Amino acid sequence: MxxxxxxxxxxxxxxxxxxxxxxxxxxxxxxxxxxxxxxxDIPIMHPLVSQDTPPADDIAVKKYVGLGCGLASLITENLLIHPFIVLRRQCQVNPSSVKYHLVPITLIPVMVRLHQTQGLNTLWKGIGSVLLIRGMSLAIEDLVSKITPWPKEITCNSSLKAFGQHILLKCVSIGLVTPFYSASLVETVQSEIASERPGILDVFRDGAIRLLEVGTKGRLIPIYALIPPTIAYGVVKYLFALIVRGVSSRMMHLRRRHIQESKGAYSRDILSDSVVQDIELQSILVSMCAADVVFYPLETVIHRLHLQGTRTIIDNLDTGRSVTPLLTGYSGAIDCYRTIIATEGTLGLYKGFGALVLQFTVHFMVLRATKWILTELTTILRPKPVQKVHQSYYNEI
Structure with missing residues (x-):
């Protein structure tokens, strides 16, 4: 100028x-x-920003860790815990067993002996049919939901009519799968050294044969007599798990809010996708564990009814080195319950409970290990942020 x-x-x-x-x-x-x-020099302060606000990279890392944990949970639920399902079912259906295996420690030597005498594959028998039954159940639900107005999923905001239609959908799905579930149950408990190894698709053939056997054949209970208790067990267990999942999820959200309030400021990720995904994964695991524990006696009764009269030979888990046939004569679910209480005691309804404890222990440990490994890997592979040197107050002016 x-x-x-x-x-x-x-x-x-x-x-x-x-x-x-x-x-x-x-x-x-x-x-x-x-x-x-x-x-x-006067430092530049930002008092309005929460000190624990995570950067965008941390939010993305938590999202990928959550996805990895979800995948690990899916694999564990369908594959890794199958040996414990086999042990649990073999204990449940054996009325003549002396050892109840209520704690996990008694099952360890039995698993070692089964591995020595029959090989490790004996603990994975029937896994193909189990996966087919789960896929079949999902396919039936999807098909019925498309040809009817019945919703496949419900939320807390769903109407009472939608809730009733959803339960009806579950009843239809469980009823249609029941014959094939019975055939799959036989494959998971029968001993491989005393019977032929079934093929992958034999579960559909055996299920169709069981469906066509409408008359009484020896001690075999007709499938139409097994469908009502099986539907009742499946629906009640599903509703209980749904309630536990909703309550536990709500409690985890409130607990996280309380922790944030105690710090005096909300983090930006308090309701982010990664946090919601982590809470949902934990609530699902809690609901599954609670439902299996509460309805374990009813599951024992249902499994014994399905296997009665099928001439199934199972491994004797008292020793782990021999086999034993299943010989029962129950007339129905109530008679089965009363007979177990009278001959085996109340704890007879919880035979094999130690396998259930092992199942969820392994599931929990796999999730924790997966989360820790993924977090460490992302921390190592993530580029370090560039340190910014603040200019003096006067230079900025």
Missing amino acids: AGLEGYERVYRGRQLDVPWEGANDGLPTKYHGREVIRPL
Whole structure:
């Protein structure tokens, strides 16, 4: 601007004879030979931002960790815990067993002996049919939901009519799968050294044969007599798991909010996708564990009714080295329950409970290990953030 030439040599309205010394860095260090005291740098503070606010990279990392844990849970639920399902069912259906295996420690030597005598594959028998039955159940639910107005999923905001239609969908799905579930149950408990190894698709053939056997054949209970108790067991267990899942999820959300409130500020990820996914995964595991524990006696009764009269030979888990046939004569679910109480005691309804404890222990440990490994890997592989050096307050001005 005109008239401001040489303004740097003017101080308080008069011309300077001696220029500022050391002014190359933006601030003078001496004036007329005297040292100038420079004020301290003022740090830039952001008091309105929560100190625990995670950066965008951390949110993405938590999201991928949640996806990895979900995948690990799916694999564990369908594959890794199958040996414990086999042990549990063999204990449940054996009325003549002396050892009840209520705690996991008694099952360890039995598993070792089964491995020595029959090989490790004996604990994975029937896994193909189990996966087929689960896929068949999902396919039936999807098909029925498409050809009818019945919803496949419900939420807390669903109407009472939608809830009733959803339960009806579950009843139809369980009823249609029951004959094939019975055939799959036989494959998971029968001993491989005393019977032929079934093919992958034999479960459909055996299920169709069981469906066509409408008359009484020896001690075999007709399938139409097994469908009502099986549907009742499946629906009640599903409703209980649904309630536990909703309550546990709500409690986890409230607990997280309480922790954030105790810190004095909400984090941005309090309701992020990664947090919601982690809470849902934990609530599903809690609901599965609670439902299996509460309805374990009813499951024992249902399994014994399905196997009665099928001439199934199972492994004797008292020793782990021999086999034993299943010989029962129950007339129905109530008679089965009363007979177990009378001959085996109340704990007879909980035979093989130690396998259930092992099942959920392994499931929980796999999830924790997966989460820890994925977190460590993402921490190592993630590039380190560049440290920004703050300029002084006066330079920014």
